[in-house]
Amino acid sequence: SAVISQKPSRDICQRGTSLTIQCQVDSQVTMMFWYRQQPGQSLTLIATANQGSEATYESGFVIDKFPISRPNLTFSTLTVSNMSPEDSSIYLCSVAVRDTHSGELFFGEGSRLTVL
Amino acid sequence: SQQGEEDPQALSIQEGENATMNCSYKTSINNLQWYRQNSGRGLVHLILIRSNEREKHSGRLRVTLDTSKKSSSLLITASRAADTASYFCATDNSGNTPLVFGKGTRLSVIA
Numbered sequence: 001s002a003v004i005s006q007k008p009s010r011d012i013c014q015r016g017t018s019l020t021i022q023c024q025v026d027s028q029v030t031m032m033f034w035y036r037q038q039p040g041q042s043l044t045l046i047a048t049a050n051q052g053s054e055a056t057y058e059s060g061f062v063i064d065k066f067p068i069s070r071p072n073l074t075f076s077t078l079t080v081s082n083m084s085p086e087d088s089s090i091y092l093c094s095v096a097v098r099d100t101h102s103g104e105l106f107f108g109e110g111s112r113l114t115v116l
Numbered sequence: 117s118q119q120g121e122e123d124p125q126a127l128s129i130q131e132g133e134n135a136t137m138n139c140s141y142k143t144s145i146n147n148l149q150w151y152r153q154n155s156g157r158g159l160v161h162l163i164l165i166r167s168n169e170r171e172k173h174s175g176r177l178r179v180t181l182d183t184s185k186k187s188s189s190l191l192i193t194a195s196r197a198a199d200t201a202s203y204f205c206a207t208d209n210s211g212n213t214p215l216v217f218g219k220g221t222r223l224s225v226i227a
Contacts, residue, residue: 004158033214042204043159043217058214090156104149105206105215107158 002027002095006108013115018081021111023093028073031096033105034066038089046091049076083115120148120205120218128224135192137221139205140185146208148181148188149215153202162190162203197227 003026013019023032030051035043046066047055055068070076080087093108123138139148147166151159165172165181165188172179178191192199202222206215 006158042219045214048214092158094159104161104164105151105159106161109158110156112156 002029002097002106004093004095004106004108006093006111008111009109010112011114013083013113015084015115017083018079019083019113020077020079021091021093023076023078023108025074025095027097029095029097030073031098032070032076033094033096034068034076034078035092035094036089037092037110043092046078049078080113083113085115088113088115120207120216122203122205122218122221124221125219126222126224128226129195131195131197131225131227133195135195135199135223135225137190137203137223139188139190139218141188141205141207141218142186143209144183146210148179149206149208150177150179150188150190151204151206151217153204153220155201159204192223195223195225197225199223200225 005024007022032049034046036046037043045058046061047057049055049068049070051070051073065081067079090110090112092110094105096103096105120139120141129135145167147164149164150162153159163174163179165179176193181188202220204220205218
């Protein structure tokens, strides 16, 4: 298993600003992911955070809008840049303890962003 | 990408009753997983069923998988108020691509 700490847990942001979300895992993991959950919706994968290289983004998400850092195997950050009200969502960090996409995922508690 | 579709979208039952949620998907899978999310918080993994399995149990949870119909069901027996949450199915297509989550079922268990 893995214990994941995310912060901030929630924030209210002004349009046009940027916010960085941190994700800390209690053990070294290879597979780390960032998801977005818009109000009342399911989870959408933003990107896979790769240690030592650029993140792998899913269709519809770009590095300029959602820059991701992964300096080591226990930590990652997601920045939501130039925010607009449409970015109001819960952002979730998750990890797979096995080096495969096939196993279960462990999630942080999420960061609830409200953009005014 | 294939996305699981849960049915119903919302379900309200009395404490002690059983709750059944269904998930349908479109293409072949390696495994299917069920997760629970309490009110806007992180997801918690409940159970994983592989494509060659038909039924799996974990405590009060029973999951079935019918690959011929591309569907799965999650049964929660003797429900409790603490079971109130959203339940999501997630499919693993190939092992090399990330899980794809369905839209979820919102379960309300009334004491």
